[in-house]
Amino acid sequence: NAGVTQTPKFQVLKTGQSMTLQCAQDMNHEYMSWYRQDPGMGLRLIHYSVGAGITDQGEVPNGYNVSRSTTEDFPLRLLSAAPSQTSVYFCASSTRQGDLGYGYTFGSGTRLTVV
Amino acid sequence: AQKITQTQPGMFVQEKEAVTLDCTYDTSDQSYGLFWYKQPSSGEMIFLIYQGSYDEQNATEGRYSLNFQKARKSANLVISASQLGDSAMYFCAMREGLSGGSYIPTFGRGTSLIVHP
Numbered sequence: 001n002a003g004v005t006q007t008p009k010f011q012v013l014k015t016g017q018s019m020t021l022q023c024a025q026d027m028n029h030e031y032m033s034w035y036r037q038d039p040g041m042g043l044r045l046i047h048y049s050v051g052a053g054i055t056d057q058g059e060v061p062n063g064y065n066v067s068r069s070t071t072e073d074f075p076l077r078l079l080s081a082a083p084s085q086t087s088v089y090f091c092a093s094s095t096r097q098g099d100l101g102y103g104y105t106f107g108s109g110t111r112l113t114v115v
Numbered sequence: 116a117q118k119i120t121q122t123q124p125g126m127f128v129q130e131k132e133a134v135t136l137d138c139t140y141d142t143s144d145q146s147y148g149l150f151w152y153k154q155p156s157s158g159e160m161i162f163l164i165y166q167g168s169y170d171e172q173n174a175t176e177g178r179y180s181l182n183f184q185k186a187r188k189s190a191n192l193v194i195s196a197s198q199l200g201d202s203a204m205y206f207c208a209m210r211e212g213l214s215g216g217s218y219i220p221t222f223g224r225g226t227s228l229i230v231h232p
Contacts, residue, residue, distance in 0.1 A: 033220075042223055043206065058219070109159070
């Protein structure tokens with residue numbers, strides 16, 4: 001099925017461990033983003049990409065790295081996990097033509113707990 | 116300063132009644148888009164409705180309508196004839212710079228809606 005696929009759905013990490021959250025889309029969308037969702041804070045932008053080879057920081061980038069070597073994939077790397085990174089992470093993608101009004105297509109989310 | 120403000124952390128409504136969820140936004144762009152998303156308890160983000168800044172008519176999608184007041188910079192979501200399945204978190208979002216910007220949406224903090232039978 002077409003859409004945004006995130007893996008894993010759940011993850012528990014120990015403080016200091018590193019890991020990569022995977023995100024893949026098969027809609028040939030140029031724009032991809034990573035958000036984190038915390039209670040009472042809404043969705044906050046971590047990093048985003050407007051095309052292969054192009055990434056930029058969002059509102060809360062510290063502790064995270066991204067790369068975009070292909071149009072389809074946009075992995076998020078946690079360099080050294082901290083309890084403050086316990087959150088639900090969403091990947092989303094969109095076409096360049098923003099006025100189509102289709103909004104962003106979201107993945108199903110990754111619930112990450114850092115202990 | 117927040118670009119999207121949702122002032123109602125929680126709302127309650129009786130089944131079959133209408134409810135309005137408030138959203139105000141802040142932008143200096145002339146071209147932008149406004150979105151509402153629903154997040155049920157299962158966690159997925161569901162796109163509901165979109166309003167472009169140049170659209171003259173309020174957007175409607177079934178029981179959802181967007182009350183767009185450009186001068187007031189508000190984009191309230193109206194849900195008519197509420198159903199129990201409407202109980203969820205609702206997020207307002209804005210995408211600026213449609214004329215050449217990055218198209219990356221900014222989200223509000225959300226409103227939790229509970230529909231009572």
